[in-house]
Amino acid sequence: MINPTTPIKAESRDLNFFYNGGNHALKSVNMPLYENKITALIGPSGCGKSTFLRCFNRMHDLYPGNKYQGQIVMHPDNTNILEHGVDPIEVRMRISMVFQKPNPFPKSIYENVAYGLRVRGESNKRQLDDKVEEALKGAALWNEVKDRLQDLAFNLSGGQQQRLCIARALATDPEIMLFDEPTSALDPIATANIEELMSELKQKLTILVVTHNMQQAARVSDYTAYMYLGELMEYDDTNTIFTRPSRKETEDYITGKFG
C-alpha cells in the first residue's frame, strides 16, 4: 500500500491525450508521482506509457494536431503544466528527459553537458566548468572523461553516451527526470550502471521511468503503474504490484501470461 503521507511532486488529473488524427491514446489517467521516488510505467507496447511520459515535458507540442485534456499539476506551486498559458519551454526547464537511444549532439562531451545551461543564458566559463563537472560526476561519468572533455561525444561507448545524456539532463537541476526506456539499447553491464545511477539520483529529484523490462521495474522503482490500452490499470508500491497485484490483468502481464 502507498503511504498516504508521502509527499507528491506532480500528479496527472483526468488526463486524456489525442494524437493528430484522433487516436485516443490516454484515457482519464489519474496518477501521482511521489517526491524523491522512482515511479515505473509498465505495460505492453502501444499501451500509452511513452505517450504519458512525454506529456510531462510537453514533447507532443512539437508535432501539430496533438491534443491534451485534463491536468498535470506540479507541486509545490500547483502549476498545471498543460495549461495553454504555460510555455512548454518553461516546463522543459523544470522537467528533463533521457531518451530510449542515447542521442548526444555531434559536439564535444563538454558542450553536450553545457548546452542546457547555455540555453538558459549561462556564459560564465567558471560557472559552466563547475556545473559540467558536477553533472558528469552525478552521472558517474566524470572519471572516465575528465581528461578528454573536448572529445566528440560520438567517440564514447553506448553506455557512456547514455550517461552523458543523463548528465546533460542533470546539469540544469531539474525537479523531475523522465526516462523513456533508458536501457533498451544497452548491454547488461551498462544497464546495471544506469539503474544504480537512477537510485542515487532520486535523492535529489523525482523520477518517472518507462520500461519494457519487468525485472528492471522491480529492481529500481518504488512505485509501479501498469497501463493497458491507454488506461491506468493498477498503481501501487512496486512490491505490492509484483507480489500481490489486486487485478488479474496485472498479474497476467507481470507473470508473462500476457504481453
Next chain:
Amino acid sequence: MMSTNMTTKKPTSSTPASVLKNLGEVRAMIKRHKLNDYLFSLIGLLALSLALLTLMTLFMDLVIDGYQRFNLDFFSNFPSRRAGSAGLLSAWVGSALVMLVTFIVAVPMGVAAGLYLEEYAPKNWFSDLIEINVTNLAGVPSIVYGLLALGLFVYILGLGQSILTAGLTLGLLILPIVIVSTRESIRAIPTAIREAAYAVGATKWQVVYDHVLKYSYGGILTGVIIGMARALGETAPIITIGALTFIAFLPPSPVSDVAPFINFEWLSSGFTVLPIQMFNWLSRPDHAFHINAAATGAIIILLTLLMNGTAIYLRYKIRKNIKW
C-alpha cells in the same frame, strides 16, 4: 569444383540423399542469383565509363586544340582583333564579380527559404504547393530566367545590362538548387537530436541556430557550390539580358585606397563572362579564334570540376564528425 567436392563426399547415413539433392539445388540457385549481381555491376561499370569517357574526350579535345594559349598573357590580356594577343581578362573578372553577386543573393535567400519551409512552415496543402513549385523552378529552362530578368531587372527596375542584373538573374536561377539542398540536409538530421535539444528547454531558434544549421551546413555548402558551378557556365540568360561580347575595359574596382575603401560602382558596369567570351570567339570565322574558344572551354570545365571537387571534399570533411 563445387560439384566435384560434393561427389567426393560420400553421403553418410545421417544425411539422406534428399538433403544433398536439396543442397545442390540451393547452390545452383545461389549461383544463378550471383550471376545477376555480376551482370549488373558490369552494366553499371560500362555506363559509368561511357559517361566518363565522353567527358574526358571532350575535355582532352579542348585542351589539345587550345593548349598553346595556356599562358599568363591569355589571362591578363583584353580581347583583341588579333587572335594571338586576345585574352580573357575582362571575361574572368566579369565572371568572378557576377559570381560574387550571385552568391550574395542566392545563399542567404535560399538557406532562409529552405529553413523556413522545413522548420517553421505549417505542413498543409499550401506548403505542399510551394514545395512542388520550388522543385519545378529547378527545371525551368535558363533562357526563361533570362527573359524574366530582361523584363524585370533591365526594363522595370532599370538596373541596366549590368553585373548586378546578371548576378541577380543567376542568383534566381540557382535559388531552387540552394533551397532543395538546404531542405535535404536539414531533413537528414534525426528527430532524436532535435528532441534532445527541445527537451533541455531550447527555443525553436536555438534549435535551428545551435543544431540544425551547424549539422547541415556541409550539405548546404555542397548545394551552393554545385549551384555556383552551374551558374558559372550559364550563357543563355546572360545573353538574353544583353551582356556585351567584346569588352576591353574592367569594371571599377570594388575596393579602393580611399575611405570607405569599398564602392559599388562596379555593380552597374557593363561586363562579359567566360562562356560569352567563348561564344563570341567561336562565332568568328577565323580559325585562330577557335583556338581561344577551345582554351576558354577547357578552363570553364576545369573550374567546374574544381568547384565540384571542393564540394565533395568539404562534405567529406564536415560529415566525418557526424555519424547518424
